[in-house]
Amino acid sequence: MDTSFLILVLLTLPVVWAAGLLLPIPGLQRKRYAWAYSAVTSAISLTLAVIVAMNFDWSRPGDMQLSGSIDWIPSMGLSFRYGVDAISLWLILLTAVIMPVVVLSSLIEVNHDMRQFHFWLHILEAALIGTFVAQDIVLFYVCFEFTLIPLYFLIGVFGHKEKLKAARVYFLYAFTGSMLTFAGVLYVGYVGWQQTGMWTFAIADLYDIGRRMSMTEQCLVFAAMLAGFGVKTPLVPFHTWLPLAHTEAPTAGSVDLAGLVLKLGPYGLIRLAIPMLPDAALAFAPWVCVVAVIGIVYAALICRAQKDAKRLVAYSSVSHMGFVALGLFVFDPDGIAATGAVFYMLAHGLATGGLFLCIGMLYDRFHTREFGRVGGTAKFMPVWSFFFMLFVLASVGLPGLNGFPGEFLTLIGAFDSGLWWSKPMAVAGALGVILAAVYLLYMAGRMVWGTPIIPPDHAGYLEGAEHGVDPNHRHDLSWREVTTLVPVAGLCLLLGLLPMPVLRTLEAPVQGLNKPVMGLVEAEEQAAGLAGGDAGTAADAGVVMQDDRSQATGLNGVGVAGPGERSQAIPLRVVVADGVGGEGVDGDE
């Protein structure tokens, strides 16, 4: 059975359903009904996402599946092409999991235009999912840009004090960057048209076209793409919109922004820029990594100087996303770093999202999130403190929680990479591990531990309506809030202790997308004589000689369709410890 229609359903049904929020139904005027309606909407899309995941053949995670195409403007080569591989699917699942949580969380903070608020949330979700399923670059771009509109309203209408400035700055940054990206994309399409006389914007076709371009062209297009995706990621120094937007956004906006929208940047890089422009990616790699590492350390140091918990977490996002950028651009032979980076995208979404949710709940109670105005919560909000500490530790990168596998794989992959500059990068990036502990525990010390502090003007809040898990802790979380946090916390723990299902399925698509660059890296290594003449020794020692790994894993999906001319020269390579006790590793031959 052709199950590709599921993707279309996933994309459209929630939007249609959410549009119901705008209908003049009398009940929806009431805050709680609108909220409940929205919760149902997000539950529908979560269910659909799970159904899509169930119809995905997980044994071939690197292939584009459930793919289909609907003609749009055929004479321009535009069509509605969609499909998912494991990377897209995990990001879709992340989106679908975060959305219900976000909806659940925003009952108190938003106190006007509840319907409009939830409508924008679902539009944002649809745009995100659209970006992740897009297999046509124009469709990708349209969805990518479309995320701006709902976020603009979420921040600008429902934000805090400086919401208009924040919304404007965010829009300006993101829009300027992505205009350049679009120009780059169009240029690739134009080159394709010149070469073949046909317009095509299918991502798979553009891979071939991009790889055939000259070095200069590739670099220009790559720079254009980096402009858009780098602002979204964000890479230092184009990050200043982020703390502002986060601080002013409502909780839901922050969670969506940090958890999901930031992921569009790295996703664009690994889906489009790297496979399409391998030469340029390799040429740019050291610079991107330098910027990423500077971002890791610089933002971490800034975190230590913050007084506002939300701004601190916002800056920590900048620092953490530096790991992702680093992982994507070190190109280690096994793709460990890139796999880790993609995993870290998921992990960061959950951990940082959780932190924002917690801070939002605190803000709902005391209307402040500044150190010194509220603190010592362990005493009067033990349940909140538990969740907050869990997310803090996940962000710190404590093994056993979800931050660690991503961070660790990124760094070890960076260290393992054959590129000469990658080792110092890994060491400098590992400094971020220390700094993360410094600033996050500083925050925990001020917020959770110590003598209880409550803003004096909110002492009367004790009479709050719906609170009371434990009658002794009337400030503590309500069941609604616990329900909000439990899934996020559970996933943090699950992804930390058992990340294998995700890692295993991410490995193949990541390697597939990195394959053209890897070909170049190895060619470079061979040219440098590093690998020359050692093949014999390795064989003597009983090491398996094998063709390139990713071929052995049977990748033939869209992700690796038609490697370009340069990338065909993939040399033989020593593969070590590929499966313990695997073929012929006995030393006594």
Place this chain on the structure above:
Amino acid sequence: MSPEVAAYIPWVSGLSAVICGLFCLYPQYAKFAAGVCASAVGVGFVIAMGVWFSVPAEGFVNPEPLMRWIEVGRLEANYGVYLDGLTMIMLSVVTGIGMLVVIYAAGYMRGDPGYARFFAAVSIFIFAMTTVVMADNLVLLFLGWEGVGLASYLLIGHEYHRQAAVNAAKKAFIVNRIGDFGVLLGMFCIFDVFGTVRFEGFLPAASELLTGGNGSGLTGEAAVAFAQATEVLKQGGGWLLMAAPFGLMVGAFGKSAQLPLFVWLPDAMEGPTPVSALIHAATMVTSGVYVIARTMPLFELSPYALPTVAVIAGATAILGACIALAQYDLKRVFAYSTVSQLGYMFMGVAALSSTAGVFHLVSHAFFKALLFLTAGSVMHALAGQLDIRKISGLRHKMPVTFVLMGIGCAALAGLPVLTAGFWSKDLVLATTFDRAIATEGGTAFIYLMVGIVGVVTAFVTGYYCFRVWFRVFFGEERYEMGDHHHGGDDGHGDDHGEHGHAHEPHEMDWGMNGPLVVLAIGSVFAGLLLGPTHVVEHLIDKTSAEANALRVGDDATKYEKWVHNLMYAVSAVVAFASLALAFVLHGPWRKVEGDDPVRLKAPRVFGALNSKLWIDEVYAALIVYPVRVMGSVFYVVDAVIVDTVVRGIGVVPRLLGEGARPAQSGRLHGYGLGMALGVAAVVAVTFYAMNRGG
């Protein structure tokens, strides 16, 4: 019991952590937390004992991992266990002493509002610590490594309403993180060289490199790792191999509180006393020693690694002991003593003798846990009073504690023949001198000096521990109650009425003293059992580390008889001398009541030691403040400069708009005209293009 079962030991404690965590939500069940935790640890101990018999005398077992954790590319790190003699000793110590301490804590913590939380954190600790000692790869070891750091953080900060506790907890975690940075780098180097982080893979390969073999004796993973390592070395990757032990070393020094990363351990005494006994004396802080013993072949490969360890160990040992003799706080004395004793353990491993290091680890676990718990009893009886200037002559009030602490002190000082400390400390010192004899040149000098420092430290050790004992239990009976109700909830001081705090110091009940007696027996007989009979040696000899040392053909492990006999004599003399000195200065007829004679004789030196040589202040000036200042400066830079520059770009469109503004007159006819002209222009251009093209 088949070895696979061992893999469940951590998870039993993990389950206990969850249950105790749930008890936090339902205070009516909190009283069961201790039972749950103790049974979990007990089950772990029983499994460990059962599994011991299935662990081969030589080599190791590495059953199929329980679950997969991380497998990407060549990197393979699963929940596997690696069982050999070293692991089993560590496992027994962790679960055995852990169980005793938990039983003690069940009484000690009674009345604490965070009772269930405490045992949840202890369960997390046991989970992590057993993971450290059983992990079959470095990444899983790292999970435990950070996990014990977390447990330590939570337990030091158990009384979170006290700012001192919170700061100490944060400091412990961050200093440990600095060490973890080293572990990460060490792990990266190992992975880069050997292509695996599994002990089964890189340890035999490293041994093979050490012996200069061609790898023909290796099979499976080790052969692959060896091949890759040969390859890497040929390509000039030797520096990675040299760097790896230094990375691990930094981690070990952080976790085991060696110079210069020891600053967190004394502050960690802010935690409840059972925690100090279990985590900050007996088990967690020894994991650094374990790691070095485990990865010994790597340390042997680098000519500078072990001498570096020896120097740091010697310096830490003497420094820790000296600072300890100038402390008035009962627990801080023992904390610095731990720092100093850990130095001995590192001395042992640095002298290529994991046997000595681990033997001292085991005996230290017994007597230091005993000392801390007896200190806890004193503190418990005196409502938190720890200042030895304010306690005196308690031996009639607390006779059992008096005897038990005496046994602990004797073991720490290494009084001859009976005590465990005597045998293990001797072995450490003797092997250090052995090593000095076996090597030449600078290395020999280093080991000689370290050995001499070790002997001096032994003297100081005996002095400071008996100083405490004499002061607390002898002389005129005099005490001041503390103001601090342990685990105190501010408003609940009267909860403690059941212990009779406010009235009289009293002996502990046997629920708390029972575990202490077991520890005391261990402090005495562990030495006799394990020392002269060479049980530990037989166990550890078979682990990779020692076996490899033998394979190199190094004489170091074939102990010279005369060195040992000499050491026995020297140690005995030193121990008794120190006892005598302490007796003279602090004995029952001591002249100066309430103050320390050393302080009166040499106030400057004493003051410097008392404020631990201002090392904390140095750290603050060199690291803490710069980080904070840089943060603030960067924040300003970020807010002002970067923002201005980037938003400056936003001005360009506005200027363009200003330029185009007059065109928008608002008159319809103007727009119409503009449109017409536009059409005309398009037509003109099209015509021109067509004519030129045609």
Place this chain on the structure above:
Amino acid sequence: MQDTMINSLTFSHYFFTGAVLFVLGMIGFITRRNMIVMFLCTEMMFQGVVVTLAAAAALHGNITGQTFIIFVLTIAAAEAALALGLVILLFRRRQTLDAGAWSELSG
């Protein structure tokens, strides 16, 4: 006679007619100030375009142009309804049909 007339009509005649209609409409649009007249002029421009499209469709022998005409006519009708409504609204506000009375869009 009539036959010859018709036979002698070439495509250029149709294009010419379309162009004349369009240009007349445009001149009217620019020079007149009465909004209803201006609106009629835009309709005339539409018709010019439509004639051109019809001729081009016949010339190329496909129906794309004619399809487009249907669209244009539909939109013109809709637009007429909307525009007349707007004009009436504007008249009510200012009691004049002079386009110059409205210049709020001035930048």
